[in-house]
Amino acid sequence: RSLEGKLRIGLAEQSVLVSLSHAIALSDPRTKLSEDKCGTALDEAVRTVKQVYSELPTYDEIVPALLKHGVKALPDHCKLRPGIPLKPMLAHPTKSLTEVLNRFENMAFTCEFKYDGERAQIHLLESGDVKIYSRNSEDLSVKYPDIMQRLPKIIGPGVTSFVMDSEAVAWDREQKCILPFQVLSGRKRKDVAAEDVKVQVCVFGFDLLYLNGETLTHKSLVERRVLLHTNFNHVEGEFAFAKHMDGSSVEQIQTFLEESVTGNCEGLMVKTLEQEASYEPSKRSRNWLKLKKDYLDGVGDSLDLVVVGGFTGKGKRTGWYGGYLLACYDPDREEYQTICKIGTGFSEEALAQQAEQFKELIADGPKSYYQYGDSPNVRPDVWFEPKIVRLVL
DNA sequence: GTTGTCTGCCCC
DNA sequence: ATTCTGC
């Protein structure tokens, strides 16, 4: 966990990679370090190690290769390979179509449906083994035996190995339509047999990162997409290509966005096609933008809610409230019904100021007319008098 | 066995 | 996931 940077001590993955790169570069006699070029050489080493790690995120292979061959030769020994999940490319959120058009002015770009499911990175190894990985590189192979089983139908002739980026989405076989994420999350995760799968899924492929021994990440999206479409088969209700539209006018995109929402999708992904259109593992790249319907202005309702409790903060929020319990007043029943917790969107200043504000409203316990659940995570550490109303977006 | 509580290199 | 902060 130390190496993987998951200790929450202010030293996480990227800092570990920098440290490892520096340590190797500084101790390797092959790296000649003159005073003025030392900084540049270190930066170069970090760049190389990060690049390699993003494609083959396994210290078991990188560290021995570094020790044996040094930083410069590392990319020759550690390459993207089916069977090892690479860190998926992520998208930047945008709040309006204007923002998208602004970013991609004078560039070729494409819009894709943003499917509301689970990221699935599908690997076919030369050995014939199939593996499916989650967004966080968890092995989902056991969860999706149905996908494993149907793969032969999907793979085109001559394909011996590949890595595909896709979204697994809950699918209604009767209505032939996409079901919400909530349905998908009801699927079993362990000891799943393909025969008794209750929640069916359709896989929507949207990128191809490796094919028949060749890494495709440096190719442009338009090239990768051609390879995806020519080497895989659409299979009704089982595998489809993410729906896309390459038009660039406001009207075309607006229509496509509405179409995606009608089709039970979250909105659109907008991606560069030719320039700056490589696949950047692990990066939240500005070359991929997500335009979700609930980000858009005027979409989504706001509520007036009453703050009825506070949760003591942890870590850097120690000393004040890290989150609050909110309730909605029901005039018929004359009671406050707790509805959600809120813990983001507060600056440290607001957090401190609010702690002060609620100090005078601390109650001995929950009011008789508060209604809340049994679960401890909706039992705040401190209950408040129902005085403060907040507009929640 | 059945019920309840809590956790997760969880999913979003 | 979203959001804020220090660099």
Place this chain on the structure above:
DNA sequence: GCAGAATGGGCAGACAAC
């Protein structure tokens, strides 16, 4: 803009309690 660390709802699984 990056990296990191706060925090949300909701699920199946795991395990403790009965």
